[in-house]
Amino acid sequence: MSAASNSPDTTWEIFVIKHGTRETSRSDVFMNYGFYSEPDDKFELAYYLWVLRQGERVIHIDTGYSEAGATKRGRTVLADPLLLLSSLGFDPAAGNPLVVTHAHYDHIGNLPAFSNSPIYISRKELEFWTSDLGTRSLFSHFGDQVEIADLVSARHQGRVHEFEGSIQIAPGVELVEVGGHTPGQLIVRIQTAVGEVVLASDAAHFHEELERDMLFQSMADLPRSYRALDFLRGSEAVIVTGHDAGEIERFAPVDQKFRGLVSTIGTGDA
Template sequence: MAPKTWEILIIKHGTRAARRSDVYMNYGFYGEPDDAFRLDYYLWVLRSGDDVIHVDTGYSAAGAAKRGREVLIDPLDALARIGLRADAGNPVVVTHAHYDHIGNLGAFSRSPVHIARREFAFWTGEYATRPLFAHYGDQEEIRDLVRARAEGRLREFDERVEIAPGVELIEVGGHTPGQLVVRVATEIGPVILAADAAHFHEELDRDMLFQSMADLPRSYAALDWLRSAPAAAIVTGHDAGELQRFAPLGEPLPGLAAVIGARRA
C-alpha cells in the first residue's frame, strides 16, 4: 500500500500594509532604507480522501478590528466555501497561540486541538498578559484553549508527534515558547508548514528575525532547522507572495487560495 499523502490548501484571509521597520526586529541594525511592506494572513487545511486536518484558524473579526487588520474573507466563510464546517469535529493544530492563529477556535467546538505543552503552559501562565506578549496573545481567545482542555479535547505533547499518517508536528520554539512546524507528506514530497517559525522567506534567505520573538537563540535555531530540513517546499506564515508559489485553487476562493499536491478521491 502506498504511503498516505495529503493535499495542502493555503487560504489567505487577511492582509496588512506596513513598513519594513514594522516587521523586522531592530531593523536599523541592517543599515538599509525603510520601505513599504505587505504581509498576508493565512490558515491551512490538509485533506486526504475524507480526512481533514485544520492547521490554525485565522483571526476573528474582533481580533482584526482590535489591531487594525484587514479581513479579506471570514475564515469560517472561506472554509464553508470548500465544504468544511467548523463543528464537524475535524482535528485542529494550533501552531502557536497568537490571535491571528487561534481566532475562531471557539467555533471548532467538537474538534480535538493539538498544541505543544510548553505553548499552552506559557499562555496560561504568569507572563502571558505582559504588554509585549499580550498584543499578540488575546486572553479572550486563550479561553477557548482552556475550554478545550476542560472538555478533554486538548492534545498536549512535547517535542514532536505524528497525529496522522504523514502529518508530524515538530516543536521548534523561538517566536513563541512552543511554536510548531508541521511536516506533511504530499505527492511532491514532504512539505513543511513553517507557520511563524518563518514569517517570510526573507527571514530564511537573510537570517532576519520578525519583530516579536520570545527567544532569540531559539528563533535563529528554528531558521537553521528549516534551512537544513529535507523538504519539497517550505510554506511561511505571512509572506505576501506565498500563494503565487503554488497552483491557484480558483473557485470557490479565486485569488485567495492555493493548493499543494493532488487531491485523492
C-alpha cells in the same frame, strides 16, 4: 521522530488559505531593523490558515483571526475564514482534528467554531499563555486572553492534547516543536504527492526571514528563533511560510473564484 514514508495512504493535499492582509513598513516587521543599515520601505503581510485533506480525512491547521481580533489591531479581513472553509466544503463543527501551531490571535481567533475538534498544541505553549507572562505587554498584543480562554475551555472539555518535542498525529503528518517565536511554536511536516512540505507557520514568517537571517519583530527566544530558521534551511522540503504575501501565488489556485485566496499543494507541481 521521522516523518512517514511517501505512499498513497500517507500523502495529503494542502489548502493554503489567505484571509487577511496588512500594509506596514519594513522597520515595523523586522527586529532591530536599524542594525541592517538599509532604507525603510513599505511591506505587506498576509494572514493564513491551512487545511490538510486525504480522501474523507481532514486536519485543520490554525483558525485565522476573528473579526474582533482584526478590528482590535487594525488588520484587514479579506474574507471570513469560517465562510471560506465552508465554501471549500470544510465544516469547522465536523470534529476534525485541529492543530494550533501557536496561540497568537491570528492563529486561534475562531476556536469556538471548532467545538467538536480534538486540539493539538505544545505543552510549553499552553503553559506559557496561561501563566502571568502571557499578560505582559510585549506578549499580550499578540496573545489575546479572551481567545486563550477558549483554549482553556477546550482543555476543560478534554479536547486538548498537549505534547513535547514531536508527535505524528496521522500517517504522513508530524508536528515538531521548534519554539523561538513563541515558547511552543510548531511546524508541520506533511507528506504530499510532490514530496515533503513543511508548514513553517511563524517559525518563518517570510522567505526573506529565511534567506537573509532577519528575525521578525516579536520573538520570545532569540537563540531558538535562529535555530528554528537553521532547522528549516536544512530541510529539503518545500517550505510554506506563515505570513509571506507572495505565498498564495507560489502554488496552484484551487478554483478561479478563489484566486488570490486559496491555493493547493499536492495535486500538481509545488
